[in-house]
Amino acid sequence: MKSFLLAALLFVNVHLFGQYLPNNSQVFQFSSVLNPAFSGIENFNDLKLSYRYQWTGFGSQAPKFVNLAYNTRLKQPLELGYNSLRLSNPAMVRIPRKRRMIQGFSLNVFQSSVGVIKSLGAGASFSVNYPIVRQWRVSAGAGAFIENRKLDIASVDVGDDNDPFYNHLLNSSTSQTDLNLRAGVLFYTPEFYFGFSYLPIVYKPIQASELAMEEAFYKATIQLGYAFNVNPDLSIKPSILGLLQIDNSMSYDFNVKAYIQNKVWAGLSYRSTKNGIGMVGFNLNEKLSASYSYELSLSDFQQFGGGSHELVLGVRFNNVRKYNQYTW
Numbered sequence: 001m002k003s004f005l006l007a008a009l010l011f012v013n014v015h016l017f018g019q020y021l022p023n024n025s026q027v028f029q030f031s032s033v034l035n036p037a038f039s040g041i042e043n044f045n046d047l048k049l050s051y052r053y054q055w056t057g058f059g060s061q062a063p064k065f066v067n068l069a070y071n072t073r074l075k076q077p078l079e080l081g082y083n084s085l086r087l088s089n090p091a092m093v094r095i096p097r098k099r100r101m102i103q104g105f106s107l108n109v110f111q112s113s114v115g116v117i118k119s120l121g122a123g124a125s126f127s128v129n130y131p132i133v134r135q136w137r138v139s140a141g142a143g144a145f146i147e148n149r150k151l152d153i154a155s156v157d158v159g160d161d162n163d164p165f166y167n168h169l170l171n172s173s174t175s176q177t178d179l180n181l182r183a184g185v186l187f188y189t190p191e192f193y194f195g196f197s198y199l200p201i202v203y204k205p206i207q208a209s210e211l212a213m214e215e216a217f218y219k220a221t222i223q224l225g226y227a228f229n230v231n232p233d234l235s236i237k238p239s240i241l242g243l244l245q246i247d248n249s250m251s252y253d254f255n256v257k258a259y260i261q262n263k264v265w266a267g268l269s270y271r272s273t274k275n276g277i278g279m280v281g282f283n284l285n286e287k288l289s290a291s292y293s294y295e296l297s298l299s300d301f302q303q304f305g306g307g308s309h310e311l312v313l314g315v316r317f318n319n320v321r322k323y324n325q326y327t328w
Contacts, residue, residue, distance in 0.1 A: 020033075020110065020121055020123070020145050020147045020180065021033065021034060021199075021218060021243075022034070022050075022067055022110070023052060023054070023063075023065050023112070024050055024052060024065075024067065024310060024312075025052070025269070025277045025279065025293035025294075025295045025308065025310045026050070026279060026291060026293050026310060026312050027241060027253065028225075028239065028241075028255070029048050029050065029069075029291075029312050029314070030048065030050070030067060030069050030108070031223065032069065032071055032104075032106040032108070032125050032141075032143075033069065033106075033108050033123065033125075033143075033145075034184075034197060034221045034223070034241070035141070035184035035186060035195045035196070035197035035221055035223060036106070036125035036126070036127055036141030036142050036143035036182060036183060036184050036197065037127050037139040037140055037141035037184040037185050037186035037195055037197070038071075038104075038106075038127070038139070038141070038184075038186060038195070039071060039104035039105055039106040039125045039126060039127040039139075039141050039143075040071060040072065040073045040074070040102055040103065040104015040105060040106070040127055040129060040139075041071075041102075041104060041127075041129065041137075041139065041186070041188065041326060042071060042323070042325065042326065043319075043321065043323040044316045044317065044318055044319035044323055045070070045071065045072040045073075045316065045317035045318050045319075046069075046070070046071040046072075046314065046315075046316055046317075047068075047069070047070050047314065047315045047316075047317070048067075048068070048069050048070075048312060048313070048314045048315075049066075049067070049068050049312070049313050049314075050065075050066070050067045050068075050310060050311065050312040050313075051064075051065070051066055051310070051311050052064065052065040052066075052067075052308060052309070052310040053308065053309045053310075054295075054308040055306055055307075055308060056306040056307055056308070056309070057306030061114075061115040062306075063112065063113065063114040063115075064112065064113045064114075065110070065111070065112045066110065066111045066112070067108070067109075067110045068108070068109045068110070069106060069107065069108045069109075070106060070107045070108075071104065071105075071106045072104070072105055072106070073102055073103065073104055073105070074103040074104070074105050074126075075101065075102060075103035076102065077099070077100040077101065077102055077131075097130065097131050100131045101128065101129060101130055101131070102127075102128070102129035102137075102139075103126070103127070103128055103129075104125075104126065104127040104128075104129060104139070104141070105124070105125070105126055105127075106124065106125045106143075107122070107123070107124050108122065108123045108124070108125075108145070109121075109122045110122070110147075116151055116152045117149065117150070117151055117152075118149070118150045118152060119147060119148065119149045119150070120147070120148050121145060121146055121147030121148060122145070122146060123143055123144060123145030123146070123180075124143065124144060125141055125142065125143030125144075126141060126142060126143070127139050127140060127141030127142075127186075128140055128141070132187075134189075135189045135190060136187070136188075136189055137187070137188055137189070138185065138186070138187050139185070139186040139187075139188070139195075140183070140184075140185050140186075141183065141184055141185075141186075142181070142182070142183040142184075143181070143182050143183070144179070144180070144181050145179075145180045145181075145182070146177065146178070146179055146180075146206070147177065147178055147180070148175065148176070148177040148207075149175070149176055149177075149178075149209075150174060150175040150176075151174035151175075152174075174209055175207065175209055176205055176207060176208060176209035177205065177206045177207040178203065178204065178205050178206065179202065179203070179204055179205075179206050180199070180200070180202065180203050180216070181201045181202035181203075182197055182198065182199045182200070182201055183197065183198055183201055184196060184197030184198070184221070185197075186223075188326070190227075190326060191226065191227045191229075192225070192226050192227070193223065193224070193225050193326070194223070194224050195221075195222070195223040195224075196220060196221065196222045196223070197220060197221045198219070198220050199216060199218050199219060199220060199221065200216035200218070200219060200246075203216040216246060217245060217246060218243055218244065218245055218246070219244045219245060219246050219248070220243075220244040221241065221242065221243055221244070222240075222241070222242040222244070223239070223240070223241055223242075224239060224240045225237060225238065225239030225240070226238060226239075233260060233261050234258065234259070234260055235258070235259045235262075236256065236257070236258055236259075237256070237257045237258075237259065238254075238255065238256045238257075239255045239256075239257075240252060240253065240254055240255070241253040241255070250272075251271070251272050251273055252271070252272045253269055253270075253271050253272075254269065254270045254271075255267060255268070255269045256268055256269075257279070262283060262324045263282065263283050264280075264281070264282055264283075265279075265280070265281045265282075265283075265291075266278075266279065266280045266281075267279040267280075267281075274297065274298045274299040275295055275296065275297055275298060276295070276296055276298050277293055277294070277295045277296075278293065278294050279291060279292070279293040280292055280293075281312075283324065286316065286319045286322040286323075287315060287316050287317075287319060288313075288314070288315060288316075289313070289314035289315075289316070290311070290312070290313050290314070291311075291312045291314075292309075292310070292311055292312075293309075293310045293312075294307055294308070294309060294310075295307060295308040295310070296308075
């Protein structure tokens with residue numbers, strides 16, 4: 001049991017070393033957490049709930065993650081098609097850019113359980129989307145996240161209550177709460193997006209722990225995606241997500257998804273950490289969606305950790321025009 005405790009401590013140090021990013025196989029579903037500039041880009045209010053059961057080979061000690069995110073618009077752009085004023089030729093009317101601006105807002109609540117390690121947090125992001133030319137927009141956003149991580153030593157039985165190492169842990173502060181401020185920029189159209197964010201603008205402990213490290217682990221993110229319309233019924237959407245770590249090393253997710261009539265989609269991802277992901281999703285109607293992914297390590301770790309399952313459920317509110325999601 002002591003060896004398990006040491007391994008858990010090693011894991012918690014890694015876990016406490018980095019600010020919160022969604023641990024998802026379908027990270028594109030929670031883009032506003034990676035980059036606050038994604039807040040409010042959709043034409044509807046979007047609620048998503050994900051549950052991830054990771055490394056199933058560890059049984060009851062397998063990590064579990066829950067993520068709830070809500071995206072909305074605080075300010076909609078002026079659209080003449082919905083204006084009560086009847087115009088003989090709306091296409092000839094030029095709307096000032098400031099009237100076409102969008103203000104986006106997103107909320108995120110997350111919880112994780114990794115054996116004796118528990119985490120709970122929440123965040124909010126705000127963005128301003130400004131029209132450039134035609135359907136091009138640029139969005140700038142900022143977000144604040146608070147996360148508490150706790151090592152529940154009391155729930156571990158080492159078989160020896162007089163063990164000095166165990167008693168030291170019992171008498172230590174094993175709960176830490178951190179504040180993280182981040183910001184990002186996004187350029188996008190209905191067919192293309194390119195964004196980047198800087199994560200540790202502010203990263204500091206509100207409540208410090210003797211076991212925790214205060215430095216952030218991730219420095220920045222970069223996102224790139226495009227939608228190819230093969231025909232009216234089929235579109236292909238490749239994308240790349242890059243994570244820049246504090247030591248300036250990069251990790252990547254390479255993704256491709258195929259959409260059939262925007263009702264059914266399937267995709268594959270490869271992570272430079274040597275993980276492969278298969279995904280499938282359904283837009284049940286203009287309001288409801290569901291997707292499932294399975295992630296498997298392609299390295300020797302697979303024989304120990306097993307695969308990871310993830311389910312994402314989505315609800316779209318006020319989607320009266322039956323919009324589909326953008327490229328992401």
